[in-house]
Amino acid sequence: MTTALIILIGTIVTYVIYRASKVVYKKWPLPFFHPLLLCPLILIAIIQLSSLQPSDYALSSSLWTHMLGPATVAFAIPIYKHAPLLRKNITIILTSIAAGTLVAIGSSLLLSLVLHFNGDLLISILPRSITTPIAIEVSKTIGGLPTLTTVFVIVTGVIGGIIGPYVIRLMALKSPVARGLALGMGAHGVGTNKAMEYGEQEGTFSTIGMIMAAGMTLVWAGLLIPSLLQITIL
């Protein structure tokens, strides 16, 4: 088979199963049926039952992975549309995301130590709550394994997309700014996708939260994480 044909088939199959997963989740909104859990599980089952290699599937679905880039660019649209709203809430945004990024790194580090994780695993898990491309950069900076970090980022997204609504209810988060920032900080793009279901304002705050979280984590990776690791690992 030619590469073009492989990509055509992979693109269509992935899309059809994704659409079907969305329909299922809409009808039965159970955590287990979350599209980012159900759709990959079906695809994994297909790959395991056939003679396909995971690398064959990665190639065949590369068009969709590529779209993450342009999708990130498209986040400029909600930011542009709601610029005045963001300017008005800039203090809340900066303070909350500073708290969020520090809690993300701190809690990952502490829990890793409690569970006796060490070396590559511990370092690679620290940037897990930010968007994939920047998490990879941070992982490289602090000496982790970028591929392992990618796995943790995806797992964080899936878990965050599922528990986000429960956190919002449990913490009685009523304002769009609190809901959006919590989702964007805790579960990057997947959380932002959820936030857009709440409303356009929530989606915008989530987008900005996601971007700020990535930016601040880059800064912490340079200033804070190296000394933190030195204190805790040595």
Place this chain on the structure above:
Amino acid sequence: MVRKTITILSQLALIHVFYFAGVGLAHILSLPVPGSIVGLVLLLLSLFAGIVKLEWIEKAGGWLLAELLLFFVPSAVGILNYKEILNWQGLETLLLILVSTFIVMAATGFTAERLYRRKRKGEHHS
């Protein structure tokens, strides 16, 4: 239907121009930021400067953001390459991510909600 598809595809092409410009710029200047984020900044600046009109990209942009989960699917399937984490430590890792994500969301949301209420109160008094 055909016209709608052509609109979305041409808008998608325009967004790609910004994406590739961002990737190129990040590469040339060896920025520590991914090209897609540079592309986001370039598009945002162009929108504010009036070089690009919102209508030129809004439809394709809306589609990209609405289908975001689809673009994560291949990476999620890629977990297959890490069969070795499907053990006890994998379960512990899952638990760590669950607890940590919960704490992060709660802390961020709590901070924002508190500050929002205080700010609204302040506005009422003044």
